[in-house]
Amino acid sequence: SAVISQKPSRDICQRGTSLTIQCQVDSQVTMMFWYRQQPGQSLTLIATANQGSEATYESGFVIDKFPISRPNLTFSTLTVSNMSPEDSSIYLCSVENPSYGYTFGSGTRLTVV
Amino acid sequence: KQEVTQIPAALSVPEGENLVLNCSFTDSAIYNLQWFRQDPGKGLTSLLLIQSSQREQTSGRLNASLDKSSGRSTLYIAASQPGDSATYLCAVRGVTGFQKLVFGTGTRLLVSP
Numbered sequence: 001s002a003v004i005s006q007k008p009s010r011d012i013c014q015r016g017t018s019l020t021i022q023c024q025v026d027s028q029v030t031m032m033f034w035y036r037q038q039p040g041q042s043l044t045l046i047a048t049a050n051q052g053s054e055a056t057y058e059s060g061f062v063i064d065k066f067p068i069s070r071p072n073l074t075f076s077t078l079t080v081s082n083m084s085p086e087d088s089s090i091y092l093c094s095v096e097n098p099s100y101g102y103t104f105g106s107g108t109r110l111t112v113v
Numbered sequence: 114k115q116e117v118t119q120i121p122a123a124l125s126v127p128e129g130e131n132l133v134l135n136c137s138f139t140d141s142a143i144y145n146l147q148w149f150r151q152d153p154g155k156g157l158t159s160l161l162l163i164q165s166s167q168r169e170q171t172s173g174r175l176n177a178s179l180d181k182s183s184g185r186s187t188l189y190i191a192a193s194q195p196g197d198s199a200t201y202l203c204a205v206r207g208v209t210g211f212q213k214l215v216f217g218t219g220t221r222l223l224v225s226p
């Protein structure tokens with residue numbers, strides 16, 4: 001299965017600032033997925049990132065708040081913009097393989113103060 | 114809209130017990146179902162992937178079954194160990210549309226020595 005390197009692993013940020021999370025995959029993939037896990041909750045899909053096109057956002061998530069880049073088939077970034085304490089969550093990237101299912105990065109634990 | 118529920122929400126057992134975690138989903142039109150393990154504040158580790166045409170998968174002390182028609186899956190853990198303590202998540206992938214995973218609410222397992 002794919003190996004995903006995600007960074008940073010954790011960060012504490014001031015409200016009103018932005019944080020960019022990076023995911024690097026060890027193989028080329030068409031789609032990359034970004035999830036959010038709020039404290040005590042399960043995972044919610046934020047958006048799907050295709051290389052060469054705009055990301056597709058789920059209901060309740062907007063590009064201005066969560067801009068995504070996908071410059072090539074092995075890399076993607078998610079930015080959490082103008083952060084508030086409600087953005088404190090674990091953010092995860094993911095890819096899919098038909099044989100192995102989904103593989104997730106190690107997660108970014110974000111605390112906004 | 115697919116909804117995934119896991120029972121129980123939390124489980125505490127002494128070391129050595131065999132245990133069963135349950136997952137139910139409302140739409141039986143799934144492509145596959147995947148079980149994950151999540152340690153506190155960390156990413157997800159894939160445990161087992163069951164394709165829609167399969168009835169069960171086994172890996173070591175873990176066995177997962179799938180009854181698609183009734184919308185149920187179970188994860189059986191044999192001879193539990195303290196190292197099994199974690200949150201277990203099931204997730205289903207739909208057949209139509211892009212490859213979106215819908216997650217269950219999770220079962221938090223504590224195995225005491």
